Amino acid sequence: MKTIRWGIIGTGTVARNFAHDFAYAKAGELTAIASRNKETADQFAADFNVDLAYIDYFSLINSDQVDVIYIAVPHHLHYKIAKACILANKSILCEKPFTINHEQSSELYDLAKERNVFAMEAMWTRFNPVIEQVYDWIEDGELGQLNSIQASFGFVGPSDPEHRLLNKSLAGGALLDLGIYPVFLAQLFFGKPDFIQNQAVIGDTDVDIFNQILLGWEQGQLAILESSLISHSPNKAVLSGSKGYIEIDGPWFMSKSCRLIDVDNNERSIEFDFPGMGYQFEIDEVNRCLEEGLLQSPNFSWQDSLQLISTLDEVRDDIGLYYDGEEMPMDEHDIHDHHHEHHHHKH
Known part of the structure; x- marks a missing residue:
């Protein structure tokens, strides 16, 4: 089998974290890096023993x-670079969020299908063992009926308003960077929610810096999710069901x-000892999917x-948060087909 480059x-x-963990992957070779800055590209190539350093994408x-x-x-x-890759017939693993909205993502996946190119949101x-x-x-039914998921991702973020997390022109904010994880966890088990309620705090740079989301499903499950750039959080996740609950230690993602822990409070703990952060x-x-000729991962489709x-x-x-190039919806009732709470506080 030829090496995947x-x-x-x-x-x-x-x-950098990804390149560090690449050493622990079962296969593949890290052959190239691109940065718009020559020094940065060269330094990265030297640090991770990468042969090719490009100064344009x-x-x-x-x-x-x-x-x-x-x-x-x-x-x-993401959208622009991912599109260029697909058009060049290159497989892609694109950092989350895959793009900034459904319209862009949908277009790219259609294009990947048309061009017969593998694409996956990172x-x-x-794929974390936990x-x-x-x-x-x-x-396996260990929790019986799973009813509730609580998860958060919060830390005290940067104070520099130009930082990508706070910069609106870079599609910053807590939701797309951090909130995506708790929402992912809820949807992994319950699928797309039927009801969405949300409370957000908007910061000085006009992006969300703190939000709490309540998701609901017709069958009666609920999820309480939080993302924050202003609080130091335990970042644990708890999944509760009719036979017990599961705690995932922080940072849960x-x-x-x-x-x-079962209803009699008997506890089963499990620990994994893997190197790095787990990007491997x-x-x-991705390597498995490419070897099998798949266009998408069945585990994160x-x-x-x-x-x-x-x-x-x-x-x-x-929240009323739109990024550059996004149209504000014309019609109020188009969006608010779900029951929404509208309380947005300036921080």
Whole structure:
């Protein structure tokens, strides 16, 4: 089997963490890096022993030394870069959110299908061994009927208003960067919600810095989710059912331990000892899919990705948070087909 050759576009923290964990992947070779800054590209290449350092994204995209590209640039560039990769017939693993909205994501997945190119949103948490364990426990009926999921992702964010997390022109805000994880967890088990309620705090740079989301499903399940750039949070997740509950230790989205507690308070703990942060598991998944000739991962499919962004779109509609190039909806009643609470406080 010929080695799958990877390129990375972007050299920020996430790209570095990914490149670090690449060493623990079962297969594949990291062959190229692209940054718009030569020094950064060269430094990254030296740090991770990468042969090719490009100083513009399109040189890497068009390189015949690369089979699959990991896209780790700020959110607002995902659509443009991912589209260029697909048109160049390069497989992609694009950082979450795959794009900033459902319309863009849907267009890209259609294009990937048309061009016969593999594409996946980099929802690395889906492949974390703890999440896999929790998934198995629930599939096996260990919790009986799963009723409730509570999850948060919060930390005290940057104070620099230009930072990508706070910068509106870079599609910043807590929801798309952090809130996507708790929403993913809820939808992994319950699917797309039937009801959405949301409370948000908008910061000085006009993006959300704190939100709490309540999701509901026709069958009676509920999820309480939080994302924050202003609070230091435990970042644990709890899943509760008729036979017991599961606690995922923080940070739950990259956890190494969890426990199942039954109604008699008997506890089963499980710990995983894996190196790095766990990006290797999504790399393994992409390599597997490419070897099997799949266009999408059955474990985090295009539909999963589209349902996720569609919930985030609804929450943003409710907040009234629109990014550059997005149309504000003309018609109020189009968006608010669900019961929404409207209380948006300036922070």
